[in-house]
Amino acid sequence: MAITGTRRVDPASPRTANLAAVLRALRAGPLSRTQLAARCGIAKSAVPGLLTELAGRGLVRPAGILPGNGRPSRLVELHGEDAYALALGIEADRLSALVTDLSGRVLAERAETVDVAALGLQRGMDELADLAHRVLPGPPVGVAISVPGLVDSAAAVLRLAPALRWRDAEIAGLMAARLNLPADAIAVDNDANLGALAETAAGAGDLFYLGGGTAVGGGLVSGGAILRGARGFAGEVGHIAVDPSGERCSCGRTGCLETKANLAAVLRAAAPPGDPLHDPALGVEGRVAQLKHRVRQGDQRAATAVHDLGVALGIALSTVVDVLDPDVVVLGGYFAELADWLVEPIRVELAVRPLGHARVVPSRLGLGAPLRGAAHLAAERLFANPTLVEEASV
């Protein structure tokens, strides 16, 4: 199987749409030809031809027999173990890469701790491309990059990432040149949007995903789709006021959620300056693990810091729940790691609202959720247009 450059079929053609419908239907599990025709709303007589073409492209394969009353039905399932979806992650102190096959199975994963802001945009993209080359078994069908900032998703431009000190960075174009792929093969999205997408793919309903890290971001999924807003900036909750007597925020106001809920602020509240808890060499995961350990051991200062974080999140989330009325609020990023102590104070704040109840749960994917969401998004490109991979020339 090879990735086509020029022989691509028009993605808008009815045949491509039918190929895509069949492939998407199989994403949930094996189906018979009759089931496929019904699910996709296409004539049963058209199914065998579509399956032959998808099999020729290495994307589906036989999956045994479904026993029935009359003639037994032959099942078909997703194959695509050579169709690689590449997920790349940029965080303030970490670059990461993950490859899955078409079914979402992780084939390879790699990360490195590095001060990305110090590297700058060009060298940062060089490092990330190196990581990608090291994990990729072959050309990817699609790439998605998770970034900690405001993304204009239509233009695939990172408008502003304060943690990286990047502004108007044409991430997709820069990575396309380094991976020798067309720019439209590369999607760029906000880490919290991708966290929300990962949780939805994992089965949650209408949700608000609140991700914590060096900054705080939110992603919303309603009716199965990411709600991006007019410019792609929806979900920014870092500047909801949670403490009128709090710190001055970079936005000019006082007591924004971001000032209370970014990881460094919580660590400062949890331990005095010079404490090993602040050691950047530990990385985000290491520092959060340390904090968690201290709360478990009964360290009062650490426990108070985490409880206060829960209250601040609860105040901000009660506004979010009022405005969006989600089924469930998913705590992502480092909030997921601390969920045992955050959920209760958040629930207390939400309970003040007359009707604004929502379940509050930790992300099942923890710190890795945005990267898993990126892999899902990268694979979407092939699910939308299965002709991106060539038929084997037999």
Added chain:
Amino acid sequence: MAITGTRRVDPASPRTANLAAVLRALRAGPLSRTQLAARCGIAKSAVPGLLTELAGRGLVRPAGILPGNGRPSRLVELHGEDAYALALGIEADRLSALVTDLSGRVLAERAETVDVAALGLQRGMDELADLAHRVLPGPPVGVAISVPGLVDSAAAVLRLAPALRWRDAEIAGLMAARLNLPADAIAVDNDANLGALAETAAGAGDLFYLGGGTAVGGGLVSGGAILRGARGFAGEVGHIAVDPSGERCSCGRTGCLETKANLAAVLRAAAPPGDPLHDPALGVEGRVAQLKHRVRQGDQRAATAVHDLGVALGIALSTVVDVLDPDVVVLGGYFAELADWLVEPIRVELAVRPLGHARVVPSRLGLGAPLRGAAHLAAERLFANPTLVEEASV
């Protein structure tokens, strides 16, 4: 044309779906048969039969000839001047009714000033049904009721309306009994959701509608659909904190938007107790007109009250814009009347955000927006299932 009770065609049948698609396509203006086939994605040969049936039901009619190169095309347009959509409005101090035809043209309108909370639920619904009977020329194809509170739209139940002191009120069932209609003919929705719907029908894009009255409510439209949230409560912005040193709110917190932006609070800020500005006999419209007149005349206290309202709205809207990233914020209800003095302070607050810009405009429909939205929603029922009206027996 009569409204069918039992002879209704299965609304899920492919033929009904095609009838509905044709009727919806004509909502934007006259089309030829060829254009209809293309817009609706149906075979051109099927169009004449569908049009004959719709004409038989009194819903479409010929609309002249479209000149062209080859054969001139005959145009078809919406007719349905006997298909009545009934909109009913409940506010704290006012009941109203409006009837439109299928094209949205207003056929009759009537309102009365009354203390609805004092009437109570049963007598309030009696009064509203009386108004409906007085404006209706015949049985309606659909009814929608605008209410100032939290609506469980799936169950068509008004969960909570503090201004009316109603809780868990089965509005649709109560009105169905009084109008002798099936309960599923009656939709119930929040006034701000309906305001948002009216603005969208009038051509605005992804929007957040902020409606002011005895309470403050918001409605969101994204991708052409109202975003209702999991329980139908999305858009509640009244409890966003805007003034840490402000009044105690009914929710238990301090300085919520609702405490600053409800009409009574603004009037109290604008004039001392006993001032004729507070006279309830003026109704909402009368008091707002008085306030507007005073600001125009240079009354400093009134001008300051309205400016402060703008600042409070701006602080709350900057959170909303961060979370939702709408194209446009529409100021509805009494905010629309005061927009000349509100838009500027709101823009100043929004400009603090690094990227959260949104246009801010007054509602083109003013205080009447929710009722126009209700008429649109009432007509939707027929657009979804044109077989609700019987074919004439020729």
